[in-house]
Every structure is written in C-alpha cells, then in structure tokens.
Amino acid sequence: xxxxxxxxxxxxxxxxxxxxxxKSKNTSSMExxxxxxxxxxxxxxxxxxxxxxxxxxxxLSTPGQAYNDGMRFLQFxxxxxxxxxxxxxxxxxxxxxxxxxxxxxxxxxxxxxxxxSLAAFFFLILRGFSVGITVFAPSLILSTILGWRxxxxxxxxxxxxxxxxxxxxxxxxxxxxxYQLMIIMGGMVVAGAIAFYNTPDLSFGETFTYxxxxxxxxxxxxxxxxxxxxxxxxxxxxxxxLFLSYFGxxxxxxxxxxxxxxxxxxxxxxxFNGLLKVPMQFIILYIGILVFMFYQFxxxxxxxxxxxxxxxxxxxxxxVFHNLETQYDGVFKAKREQSIALTxxxxxxxxxxxxxxxxxxxxLDIQTDTIRNRAKAQIFKATGERGNDTDFVFINFVxxxxxxxxxxxxxAVVFSAAMSSTASELNALTSTTTVDIYKRSxxxxxxxxxxxxxxxxxxxGWAVFAMAFAMLASHAENLIQLVNxxxxxxxxxxxxxxxxxxxxxxxxxxxxxxxxxxxxxxxxYVWAATDVAFLFYNFAGCAAVIGIGIVIQFVMNRMSxx
Amino acid sequence: MSVExxxxxxxxxxxxxxxxxxxVICVLLVQIIAYSLISNSFR
Numbered sequence: 001x002x003x004x005x006x007x008x009x010x011x012x013x014x015x016x017x018x019x020x021x022x023k024s025k026n027t028s029s030m031e032x033x034x035x036x037x038x039x040x041x042x043x044x045x046x047x048x049x050x051x052x053x054x055x056x057x058x059x060l061s062t063p064g065q066a067y068n069d070g071m072r073f074l075q076f077x078x079x080x081x082x083x084x085x086x087x088x089x090x091x092x093x094x095x096x097x098x099x100x101x102x103x104x105x106x107x108x109x110x111x112x113x114x115x116x117s118l119a120a121f122f123f124l125i126l127r128g129f130s131v132g133i134t135v136f137a138p139s140l141i142l143s144t145i146l147g148w149r150x151x152x153x154x155x156x157x158x159x160x161x162x163x164x165x166x167x168x169x170x171x172x173x174x175x176x177x178x179y180q181l182m183i184i185m186g187g188m189v190v191a192g193a194i195a196f197y198n199t200p201d202l203s204f205g206e207t208f209t210y211x212x213x214x215x216x217x218x219x220x221x222x223x224x225x226x227x228x229x230x231x232x233x234x235x236x237x238x239x240x241x242l243f244l245s246y247f248g249x250x251x252x253x254x255x256x257x258x259x260x261x262x263x264x265x266x267x268x269x270x271x272f273n274g275l276l277k278v279p280m281q282f283i284i285l286y287i288g289i290l291v292f293m294f295y296q297f298x299x300x301x302x303x304x305x306x307x308x309x310x311x312x313x314x315x316x317x318x319x320v321f322h323n324l325e326t327q328y329d330g331v332f333k334a335k336r337e338q339s340i341a342l343t344x345x346x347x348x349x350x351x352x353x354x355x356x357x358x359x360x361x362x363x364l365d366i367q368t369d370t371i372r373n374r375a376k377a378q379i380f381k382a383t384g385e386r387g388n389d390t391d392f393v394f395i396n397f398v399x400x401x402x403x404x405x406x407x408x409x410x411x412a413v414v415f416s417a418a419m420s421s422t423a424s425e426l427n428a429l430t431s432t433t434t435v436d437i438y439k440r441s442x443x444x445x446x447x448x449x450x451x452x453x454x455x456x457x458x459x460x461g462w463a464v465f466a467m468a469f470a471m472l473a474s475h476a477e478n479l480i481q482l483v484n485x486x487x488x489x490x491x492x493x494x495x496x497x498x499x500x501x502x503x504x505x506x507x508x509x510x511x512x513x514x515x516x517x518x519x520x521x522x523x524x525y526v527w528a529a530t531d532v533a534f535l536f537y538n539f540a541g542c543a544a545v546i547g548i549g550i551v552i553q554f555v556m557n558r559m560s561x562x
Numbered sequence: 563m564s565v566e567x568x569x570x571x572x573x574x575x576x577x578x579x580x581x582x583x584x585x586v587i588c589v590l591l592v593q594i595i596a597y598s599l600i601s602n603s604f605r
Contacts, residue, residue, distance in 0.1 A: 081590040212604020219597040
C-alpha cells in the first residue's frame with residue numbers, strides 16, 4: 001500500500017458516504033425513512049438487490065472457492081431465477097397492494113399478531129447474527145491484510161455505514177448501493193484481467209481448456225446426492241427454497257423491492273436480478289479460475305494468509321516452516337514445467353501427452369496439498385489458528401500482484417461490498433424492530449416523527465450490536481458457508497409460514513404458530529445430528545411447517561365443538 | 563396498513579408479464595445447457 005492506494009481507498013469511501021448523506025432529503029417520514037418514499041426505478045431496485053446479496057465475503061471467498069474447488073459453486077444459484085418468477089407472481093403484488101413496510105406486517109392480516117411477531121422474531125435472530133458476520137468477515141480479512149487491529153477495520157466499516165443509514169435511511173442505502181455495485185464489478189473484472197495478462201502463453205480460450213483439463217470446469221453435476229453440497233439438484237431444489245425465503249420473507253431483500261416506485265418497477269428489478277445473477281456469479285468464479293491459472297505459472301505462496309505466515313516464519317527456530325517452504329518451491333518448479341508441457345500438448349492436440357502431463361500435475365497437486373496441510377497443522381500447533389485460507393487467495397493476489405492505485409481500488413471494492421450488505425441489513429433490522437415490535441406492541445399511538453427518531457436510534461443500536469459481535473466473533477472455517485448455514489436454519493421455517501399464508505387457506509393462525517416452532521426444532525435437530533447438506537434445510541423446514549400445520553389444523557377442527 | 567386499489571401494472575416490451583417470466587426461465591435453461599456443454603467439452 002502506498003499513498004496513491006490510500007487516496008483511492010479513502011476517496012471512494014468518502015464519496016460514498018457524502019453521496020449517501022447528500023441524498024437524505026425527504027426521509028423525515030416513516031415512508032421516506034423505511035421504504036425511500038417508494039420512489040426507486042427498476043434498475044436501482046435491481047442493483048440494490050444484487051448489492052445486498054453480494055456481501056464482501058462473496059467477493060473475497062468466491063474466487064478462492066473456484067481456485068480450490070472449481071466452478072461447481074455456480075449451481076447454488078440455479079434456483080434463483082425461478083424464485084424471482086414465483087415471487088413476481090405471488091408475494092410482490094400482495095405486499096404492494098397492502099402497502100406494507102415489512103413482510104411480517106402482511107402475516108397479521110392473514111393470521112394474527114402472534115404469528116407476525118414470531119416471524120419477525122425469527123428474522124431478527126437470523127439477520128441479527130448474520131449482520132455481525134457481514135461486518136466481521138471483511139474486518140478480519142482486511143485487518144490481516146492491512147496489519148490493522150480487528151476493532152479498527154470493524155469500526156471503519158460499521159461507522160461509515162451507520163452515518164448514511166441513520167441520516168438517509170432506505171433511500172440512501174439503495175442509491176449508494178447502485179454505485180457500490182458498479183465499483184465492485186469494475187474492480188473485480190480489472191483484477192481478473194490482470195491475472196489473465198500475467199499468465200504467460202495462454203489465450204483466453206485456452207484458459208478454459210487448461211482449467212477443464214485439470215478438473216476446474218466442473219460447472220454442472222447431474223448426479224443426485226443429498227450429502228453433496230453443490231450439484232444441480234441441490235441448486236435447483238434447495239436453492240429455490242433458499243432464495244424464495246431470502247427474497248420473499250427476509251426483510252433485507254423485501255425492503256429493497258418495496259422501495260420501487262410501482263409494482264412494475266419492483267417486478268422488473270427482481271426479473272433482471274433473475275437474468276443477471278447467474279452470469280455475475282460465473283464471472284466472479286471465473287476470476288478465481290484466472291487467479292488459479294496465474295499461479296500455475298507464477299510462484300504461489302505456501303499460505304495465502306501472509307500475515308499469519310510471516311508471524312510463524314519469523315519465530316521458526318526449529319526450521320520446520322523454512323523446510324516446508326523449500327519443499328513447496330521445489331514441487332512448484334516441477335509443476336510449472338508440467339504446466340508449460342500441458343499447454344504445448346493442448347495446442348498440438350496431442351492426447352497422449354495431455355494425459356501424461358495431467359497425471360503428473362495431479363500427482364504434484366497431491367504433494368502440494370500434503371505440504372500445505374503439514375504447514376497448516378504446524379501453524380495450528382504454533383499459534384492455535386487455523387491455516388484454512390481460501391478467503392485469502394484473492395485478496396493476497398491483489399495485494400501481491402496488482403499495481404498501486406488498483407490495490408486501493410480493490411480494497412475499496414471489499415469495503416463497498418461490506419458496506420452495501422451491512423446497510424441493507426441494518427435498514428431491514430430497523431424496519432422490523434420499529435414496525436413489527438416497537439410500533440405494534442410497545443408504543444402504539446405516537447406520531448410519525450417519533451417513529452422516525454426511534455428508527456434512527458434503533459439503526460444505531462443494531463449497528464453497535466453488529467460491531468460488537470464482529471469484535472467478539474471467533475474464526476470460521478469458511479465464512480460464506482457459515483453465513484449460508486445460519487440463514488438456512490431459519491429460512492425454511494419462515495418460508496413455510498409465508499407459503500401457508502399465501503396458498504393454504506385451510507391452515508389458521510394457531511396451527512401455523514405451533515407448527516413453525518416444531519418445524520424450527522426439527523431443522524435445528526437435522527443440522528446438529530445429521531450430515532444432510534445445508535441447502536436442504538430450507539426444504540425440510542418449509543415442508544415441516546406446512547405438513548405439521550395441516551395436521552394440527554385437522555386435529556383442532558376435529559376437537560373444536562361445532 | 564391500508565388496502566387501496568391495485569396499482570397500474572403494465573409490463574414494458576411484452577404485452578403480459580408472462581413474457582418476462584418465460585424469458586427468465588428460457589435464459590436459465592440456455593445457461594444450464596451452455597454450462598453443461600462447457601463442463602463436458604473442457605474435461
């Protein structure tokens with residue numbers, strides 16, 4: 001990092017905050033503060049939805065996932081476009097017709113207050129926990145990369161978001177997200193281009209061939225296996241239920257499209273999200289593949305978390321780590337020779353040589369993995385910290401290989417992504433706490449001004465909670481998966497409540513209330529006691545709520561005197 | 563919470579919203595086919 005990087009980084013962050021604050025006009029009413037006066041055009045709605053979903057972890061962890069595991073993570077998003085269509089037909093017209101501030105408000109008109117409060121409570125648990133991770137994940141990585149204290153990066157993200165979410169509410173969130181997403185995608189593409197141009201002797205088309213030959217282009221797997229986290233069925237079925245819940249029952253997304261200026265604008269925002277999301281994920285994953293290609297010909301670090309590595313290697317009195325590094329360098333040199341030979345064989349279409357070199361590369365990969373695992377075990381022994389560094393692959397590449405100025409831009413990308421997701425989540429937590437809890441059950445008859453002021457305090461309260469959580473949180477194996485698992489524990493139940501409300505008139509409030517509690521207990525049991533892939537929790541929770549709800553309603557109808 | 567008449571809701575480009583919905587589904591199918599071909603071709 002040099003002066004130019006700092007100027008770019010703080011210039012971008014400063015402009016975002018100033019822009020958010022400058023756009024804070026007409027947000028002094030509940031309608032203005034919580035749903036931006038319902039005035040956004042569809043493209044702002046679409047970009048806001050995409051920026052909310054794509055947190056900093058998405059941009060840090062996804063390329064690393066492709067680097068280690070290939071492209072198969074893409075299948076996770078196949079259910080999303082179908083979910084967009086279903087929501088445009090069902091939930092969106094209903095929410096707009098009732099002019100609700102939150103999704104849970106609708107549940108009271110369909111069921112009663114206790115179901116609304118239960119759904120709001122589930123949302124506050126899942127989103128309250130997740131907003132902490134949304135701040136924690138990039139704070140941890142940035143603190144490691146920049147060498148700052150964790151609480152400093154946490155405060156920088158948390159406080160900048162707090163400034164414009166408190167002053168401008170939902171409107172500032174949507175408008176800043178539009179530019180944040182543009183910066184994010186621009187920065188990511190630049191990083192991918194630099195990885196590609198520094199990969200010697202390969203055309204863009206050849207990167208596909210090479211990556212495919214070494215098993216990284218595993219985009220679609222049709223084999224059904226409920227324990228396999230990413231295949232087309234878990235994506236289409238599990239992903240569909242997850243995204244129906246996320247976009248239909250999670251206020252952080254519902255709040256985004258409720259800000260659309262009409263039903264048409266809200267629908268178009270969701271439809272374009274359905275059209276663009278999968279290609280966008282493909283691009284992000286492929287950037288990870290380009291970084292992988294780059295490291296086939298350029299020396300990769302033994303451990304991508306350089307700060308952790310430097311800490312152990314400076315205290316390496318026994319020479320274990322130096323020895324591992326020497327072995328790793330030797331294996332890489334052999335691998336680079338094979339990579340060059342493979343490129344040559346692919347060009348000549350020499351199948352025998354392709355097979356030979358691919359086998360050698362795979363054998364060398366096994367050696368590489370063995371050395372890396374030993375290094376991780378040694379790091380754990382020396383520091384107590386885990387050496388799993390998927391989340392550091394991309395950011396370490398940026399810090400090591402990008403020119404100055406672009407390093408600042410890419411760090412601004414990470415901060416922007418963290419800020420955009422956090423802002424939506426704070427706004428959603430505020431709407432739910434204010435509208436579904438505070439206004440509905442605590443202070444019922446105050447004027448509009450009172451609730452706007454209360455919303456601002458509640459925003460500040462949730463922001464402080466998120467920062468405190470981030471500072472206290474411990475390390476996670478892979479952060480993006482943790483966020484998704486936490487979401488999946490509650491989303492299925494929430495979706496079950498909403499689908500019962502939309503489609504199953506037979507189920508009444510008490511039945512759905514009891515079945516939701518039992519359904520949640522079942523999901524938590526499945527998570528704790530089995531190894532079913534987490535994407536299926538949504539389906540399990542949803543099916544449990546609806547199935548048990550029907551049974552309870554049937555029993556209640558039989559027991560009640562006619 | 564007030565219930566008001568349904569907003570004016572006319573889809574652009576297509577005559578009905580169904581056009582947009584089919585577009586989304588078709589684009590998804592085309593992508594799945596394309597990604598399957600990429601998976602199989604570059605193996």
